[in-house]
Amino acid sequence: MLRILLVEDSPSMRRFARTALEDLKKQLGELEIVEATSGFDALRWLPRGRYDLVVTDINMPDVNGLELVRFIRQSPVHRSVPIVLISTQSSERDRERGLGLGANAYLVKPFAAEDLQRTAVQQIGNASS
Amino acid sequence: MASSLLASRSRAALRKPTDRGPIREFLAISLAGQLYGVELIQVQEILSPPPLTIVPRAQRYVLGVCSVRGQLVTVVELKRLMRLAEGGAVRRARILLSICSGEVVGFFVDEVRQVLRLSESEIEPSASALGGEAPEHVIGIGRPGGGEVLILLDLERTLSR
Amino acid sequence: MVESGDKVREDFFSEAQEIVETLSRNLLKLDDAHRTKRSDPGLVNEAFRAVHTLKGLSSLFGAQTMGNVAHHLEDILDDLRLGRVPLDDRVVDVLFRAVEVFNELLASEKSASPPPSQAVEALLARIRQIGAPEGPVAATGPIEYDLDVGMLAVLTEYEEHRLRTNIEQGNRLYRLRVRFDLVTIDKALEEIKESAKKFGEIITYLPTGDAGSADTIELDLLMASMADVPTLNRELGAENVIVEEIPRIGGAAIKAETAEAAERIVNAEVLEQGMSLVPNAQRELVSGRDKDTVSLRSVSQTVRVDIRRLDHLMNIVGELAIVRGTLAKVSERVRGEGQRSLAMELQRLHRTFERRLAEMQAGILEVRMVPLGQVFERLARVVRQISREVHKEIRLVITGSETEIDKLIVEELSDPLMHMIRNAIDHGIEVADKRAQVGKPPIGTIALNAFQKGNHVMLEVEDDGRGIDETAVLDRAIRLGKVSPEEARELTRLEVLSLIFLPGVSTRDSVDDLGGRGVGMDVVKNNISKLGGVIDVHSETGIGTKIAITLPITLAIVSALLMRASDQTFALPLSSVSEAIPFDGSVVRNIDGHSVMSLRGTTLPICRLDEMFGLERTTGIPRRQFAVVASLGARRLGLVVDQLVGEQDIVIKPLGRSLRDVRGFAGATELGDERVGLVLDAAAIIEEVLAGTESALRGARLGYG
Numbered sequence: 005m006l007r008i009l010l011v012e013d014s015p016s017m018r019r020f021a022r023t024a025l026e027d028l029k030k031q032l033g034e035l036e037i038v039e040a041t042s043g044f045d046a047l048r049w050l051p052r053g054r055y056d057l058v059v060t061d062i063n064m065p066d067v068n069g070l071e072l073v074r075f076i077r078q079s080p081v082h083r084s085v086p087i088v089l090i091s092t093q094s095s096e097r098d099r100e101r102g103l104g105l106g107a108n109a110y111l112v113k114p115f116a117a118e119d120l121q122r123t124a125v126q127q128i129g130n131a132s133s
Numbered sequence: 134m135a136s137s138l139l140a141s142r143s144r145a146a147l148r149k150p151t152d153r154g155p156i157r158e159f160l161a162i163s164l165a166g167q168l169y170g171v172e173l174i175q176v177q178e179i180l181s182p183p184p185l186t187i188v189p190r191a192q193r194y195v196l197g198v199c200s201v202r203g204q205l206v207t208v209v210e211l212k213r214l215m216r217l218a219e220g221g222a223v224r225r226a227r228i229l230l231s232i233c234s235g236e237v238v239g240f241f242v243d244e245v246r247q248v249l250r251l252s253e254s255e256i257e258p259s260a261s262a263l264g265g266e267a268p269e270h271v272i273g274i275g276r277p278g279g280g281e282v283l284i285l286l287d288l289e290r291t292l293s294r
Numbered sequence: 295m296v297e298s299g300d301k302v303r304e305d306f307f308s309e310a311q312e313i314v315e316t317l318s319r320n321l322l323k324l325d326d327a328h329r330t331k332r333s334d335p336g337l338v339n340e341a342f343r344a345v346h347t348l349k350g351l352s353s354l355f356g357a358q359t360m361g362n363v364a365h366h367l368e369d370i371l372d373d374l375r376l377g378r379v380p381l382d383d384r385v386v387d388v389l390f391r392a393v394e395v396f397n398e399l400l401a402s403e404k405s406a407s408p409p410p411s412q413a414v415e416a417l418l419a420r421i422r423q424i425g426a427p428e429g430p431v432a433a434t435g436p437i438e439y440d441l442d443v444g445m446l447a448v449l450t451e452y453e454e455h456r457l458r459t460n461i462e463q464g465n466r467l468y469r470l471r472v473r474f475d476l477v478t479i480d481k482a483l484e485e486i487k488e489s490a491k492k493f494g495e496i497i498t499y500l501p502t503g504d505a506g507s508a509d510t511i512e513l514d515l516l517m518a519s520m521a522d523v524p525t526l527n528r529e530l531g532a533e534n535v536i537v538e539e540i541p542r543i544g545g546a547a548i549k550a551e552t553a554e555a556a557e558r559i560v561n562a563e564v565l566e567q568g569m570s571l572v573p574n575a576q577r578e579l580v581s582g583r584d585k586d587t588v589s590l591r592s593v594s595q596t597v598r599v600d601i602r603r604l605d606h607l608m609n610i611v612g613e614l615a616i617v618r619g620t621l622a623k624v625s626e627r628v629r630g631e632g633q634r635s636l637a638m639e640l641q642r643l644h645r646t647f648e649r650r651l652a653e654m655q656a657g658i659l660e661v662r663m664v665p666l667g668q669v670f671e672r673l674a675r676v677v678r679q680i681s682r683e684v685h686k687e688i689r690l691v692i693t694g695s696e697t698e699i700d701k702l703i704v705e706e707l708s709d710p711l712m713h714m715i716r717n718a719i720d721h722g723i724e725v726a727d728k729r730a731q732v733g734k735p736p737i738g739t740i741a742l743n744a745f746q747k748g749n750h751v752m753l754e755v756e757d758d759g760r761g762i763d764e765t766a767v768l769d770r771a772i773r774l775g776k777v778s779p780e781e782a783r784e785l786t787r788l789e790v791l792s793l794i795f796l797p798g799v800s801t802r803d804s805v806d807d808l809g810g811r812g813v814g815m816d817v818v819k820n821n822i823s824k825l826g827g828v829i830d831v832h833s834e835t836g837i838g839t840k841i842a843i844t845l846p847i848t849l850a851i852v853s854a855l856l857m858r859a860s861d862q863t864f865a866l867p868l869s870s871v872s873e874a875i876p877f878d879g880s881v882v883r884n885i886d887g888h889s890v891m892s893l894r895g896t897t898l899p900i901c902r903l904d905e906m907f908g909l910e911r912t913t914g915i916p917r918r919q920f921a922v923v924a925s926l927g928a929r930r931l932g933l934v935v936d937q938l939v940g941e942q943d944i945v946i947k948p949l950g951r952s953l954r955d956v957r958g959f960a961g962a963t964e965l966g967d968e969r970v971g972l973v974l975d976a977a978a979i980i981e982e983v984l985a986g987t988e989s990a991l992r993g994a995r996l997g998y999g
Contacts, residue, residue: 014347016309020354044483047501047511048476063450065343066483066499067513070448075501092346094372098450105448114353114361186970187862188949189907190956198949198962200970205947205962236950292952 005034011046011060024117043067061090077106086127163244165217168283178230208239233289306355314396317344342371460518467540470515494519612945667695687737694744710818714755722759753843762833795819823977856939860909863971870976877921900932924976
């Protein structure tokens, strides 16, 4: 059973991403999508098990996406989980930083559901190979 | 080739004192037929002796140098350091890695027996046990309840004599 | 695209409406703050986030016009929050108008009626008028805080802007370490946010990654505040909240918290005190300082590296070098077995491997390199201090402080250099009167020069003092028994000067008008040769002294010749090898107790490695051996070994402290297969064999040539 952690503070954005990811059940089999409403919330969910993919927004108040990426990469349990960043067009520098900190891929808003799906499948696939 | 004591060391860290007093863990080793104890926290790792390169002109107790995962380690013979009789079993010999004055040093011992947990009451400090002239590297005598008596050593001090 | 069902559209409308309402409330607060001249960056940020979310929503659900307006509005708000555009009445008006337009747009979408295009166009026009700020915000001078590079690396652009703004406003920085229970984290977080807001701005929250236990989370809050530590401690400190100030570095008025900080402050003093530096030198020191002075921006682009990690990387490169060597041999064997095309492929692979390996090695070495300026700056301080003590006016001229050398070497250099400078000041430079008597300027000059020469770095310490008194040196040497009176007469000037490198010769027991003893040049020479360097001294009586040091650029990987003697493998850095010749016992002659052989008409002293090191032999001495000619400067010595193994790149690892008394080895290296070979210290061995009173003399006649 694959588990995906979705971290996004905008409710509709979160819903959109969730719907797109849930569609992947046909392709990937059983899927559990855990939603975190903020960087903090993600910190609460991370200790509760392993994940096969993390999708996170960068620009969140308090604990931002970059800090989350670093936290994940430093954690012995989650160290190698693939991380996909969601970023805005203008924040190229934040995106670069995220990649530098260890994120694997990024999507630029606005993106199509297929883009998220394709990236998710690719990253999950890479990790397990 | 290498074995580690990480598990027992972390157990040591979580040790709670019992009513026998705080417990110290010692690694029981054999040198020239006699049982000695080395404080477990001083030991980073136990190895089977790898090929040693002799270092000419070094002190007699230096058996040589070897490489442990890329790090250069000086190996000394604990028996010689303590001026004990030479010779003895080779097959069961091991090297104890310990950090002395910032350097990783390997102590060659005849045999490693087991880990002993001694409470304060089972340790007789050297002052009383050996009389006035106790050498600095001897911590004391260990008398585990119902077990063989062993001489407790401070590895770092054996080297700095 | 997501299917636009009715439910979905309803979702969109309700969320969009909510956002616009939030935005509206937020703008009211913003307007209020603006009119009462309070600034609340948090409000601007909230407005930005709201519009940003709206933009995202709109594009997701196909509300193009709305998305477009949101996009432009977002740009303005971004400029606002990053400080590129000031918040003035015009901007506030536009923001309010935007909220109205959003509402109109939403209404038109819901009722499927035509959008208010004119209103939209008008708004966009006004937005465009605001945009395009004057230019980049004026950058302030370098700001130095003892901020963890790791902390800076995870700040988003906006957070970094907030940090910079706070620093420019003169606020202090604090790190609040907070531990929260996962269960109550939301409430606890809100509480601390509320309390902290009263005293300043929380810039970001960093999880520390310290897994105290499975149900707590530890965070570092980076906070800017005008309040002082006691206040914050009192108001915010708690059992799970630790308040710590992040100290400021640089600026003479601020207390320095670290040694590094202290050094930077002193450098400022050095420059200010008008050490009558030659313009060249002044520029050198300034540039050295600039390199150390770090602005917020550049810190984030550099990484602090533990030199042990570099060593580890170098180890791996060293091991790859061994693999490369083996690859070469395998490729040879394949060729020998007639597999030509396979051999050629292997050859090509080997060459590529070699090139890449060399690049990687060079790359890692570059990281290890640091400019000598680091050491020079420290020395400048020493000079000032000592010259004050001895009441002499000295000026220090430095050139080449940007010359780079391996960090490990730099660390070992400061002591020897300090000794030499100490000597130069104490015994070289004369007091002002004496200088005047001989027509020298009253201010003595000491020059520190550094430059790269091929694979080496040359370091020179020069002074315009009285020069080395050869007679005194000779007297001393004779008195200490280093040289006999007869031999003394036959020594050349160079040889006399070299006597100062013998133990005891260059220290003074007598108290002269300067007081104090010099520090032994033998110690200095020892230190230098441990680094693989050579030291030479030149001097002219009454004119001055120059000490020249040649150092390898790096200690890390060297090419070495591997050889075997008595079943043991030794390595000798190729830089010390001049040649290797076949040898057998018959060529040996004995001159006054020293073994020598003839080499193309000159006499070469030789030394059997197995004898020198007392190596045990399991088999007899082979009939055919080799003499490896080790050379250092003009001195040569033939080392007799059983076998030559070949050339190999090695990583020299120093022997541990427990072996520091063992002479003759520069360290040890891995030979592959986890075996270890000792690396010979050519300088020490040559010294040992050729030194001693008679030998030194004989060495003079024999070894030079």
